[in-house]
Amino acid sequence: MQLSEQELIRRQSLRELIKLGINPYPAELFEVNTSALDIHTHYPNQKIDYKDVSIAGRIMSRRVMGNASFAELQDETGRIQVYFRRDDICPGEDKTLYNTVFKKLLDIGDIIGVKGYVFTTQTGEISIHVTSFKVLSKSLKPLPVVKETKDEQGNVVLHDAFTDPEQRYRQRYVDLVVNPHVRDAFIKRTKLVNSMREYLNNKGYLEVETPILQPLYGGAAARPFKTHHNTLDMTLYLRIANELYLKRLIVGGFNGVYEFSKDFRNEGMSRFHNPEFTQVELYVAYKDYYWMMDLVEEMIEKVAIDLHGITEVKVGEHVIDFKRPWKRFTMYEAIQHFTGIDISEMDEAALRETCKKLQVPVDNTMGKGKLIDQVFGEKCEPNLVQPTFITDYPLEMSPLAKKHRSKPGLVERFEAICNRKEICNSFSELNDPLDQRERFEEQLELGKRGDEEAMTLDEDFLRALEYGMPPTAGLGIGIDRLSMVMTNSPSIQDVIFFPQMKPEKQAEVSTEADFAAIGVRAELLPILQKLGIHTVEQLKGIKATKLFNDIPGMRKKLKLDAVQNPTLQEIEGWLK
């Protein structure tokens, strides 16, 4: 119930197709031997090969003109114009297939298969001259109509584009059909993952899978999603990271392991945060974080080239160049560079004073590490557009990283910042089991003091370290964040097919059966709808005499002569 006018018309067309003996949803396959892109690229040079083509796709526009018509068919690769001529489709006396089926019963959005030959129209557009067509799927909902034109530079310009973000994310299938740039962004995302996988496989690292359901969550500082296993009757958490499992595999003797993993964090959402997101984590034995920096540069440069052909990527108003080598700053150097202040020798009190001077907001719970991080976040990160490595972080913030080989109070850690956001995080992994236990215990203290993101102590992980883990370099790259940069997308929702949303609420509407149950004839429903009465409850709140007046009035206005007016008695019956 409550179908729009256009939906009703399409359902009617569906019935008429069936009446004509046409199955609108045939079961058998439709053989395709080319694609829109293939025709556009190769037809001009190999005309001979396109005398007998078969292609399938969605009708995206129609221009019907008497005995000949044009339509645009869209397949996975793009659009191709198709040309229908009545006497080619219907060589005999019966012109139903063209006059009725094509002209009246097909709509924008329907999926059809066509056979014919490729030619070039007088206006120079490569098109398919259709000799036969087949309905493959009738579309019952009108697609948002987006018209395309090309400007002088040949760029596609969209008119009346489907832009409402809420609808685009809720109905991504529609977004993908009508917004070609959306599809491109997702194709680039997949290419990005493939490019990395290829790089890592060529180095001989092993792609592995580790548990998503974990009895203890660890490897990062974040609140988890909690769930319950019935048979084991135990709490399980969706992983916030897979770091601790991958390191167990390094203990087990693998030299290099990586995993593309969906991780889950029960935190606020924003245009940079979705509750489930993707990371690739990599661990390589006998390496350190300097070595890992070289790997990151090399791999991301390759990704940029695989996606764009060059190392430069346009992001917002900037052009970001991933060409090696990237700038490297220690955190202290970066702060000195952007504020002119050397904080390397400062104690907590001096830092606090510096923050005040720089107007960096702080609170009393912040320790030394947190203060340094705060200065960096406020004064440095916003300036880092080109890919830059920041190295040597305060120890307090990195409970899984190895202490710096020469600088006390710091760890061997780096992040790559790009377009003002972190895109990766890496360290020389802490493999000293006694040190690791102490760090975990410090985290437990933080937890007791109310830090909801403090790490838990994982005894099994410590046991693994106690057997001995080789010196190891570890890396995590946020795939969503990197995809945003590589596809020039301002929101994470543009690189996740189905971003998390609150459920949509349907307006409360009673069904035909609900109305029938209290004795309302179905033919009266359009009248009630017109009167603004959509639910039985609503109806029952109205006086019988008012309905007795209003219904015949609206019946007359709608010219529903065939409908019999209800009697007052009948109406009183509904309201009982």
Added chain:
RNA sequence: GAUCUAGUAGCUCAGUCGGUAGAGCAAUACACUUUUAAUGUAUGGGUCCUGGGUUCGAGUCCCAGCUGGAUCACCA
């Protein structure tokens, strides 16, 4: 969680001072044998997000809610 902002036809959007709800595309009908944002003529299409309030009268003003978006906070 806070602030700002939006929700009107299938889509994109207008709606003046509070007074009968509008346009383009899409749809329907007719015309048209190479159009291309096809064209011309005519027609139909609305829970103005929901619920309250003020008012003779609310798409419009007020309050509350729902669902987005932006910024911030939290967080990579």
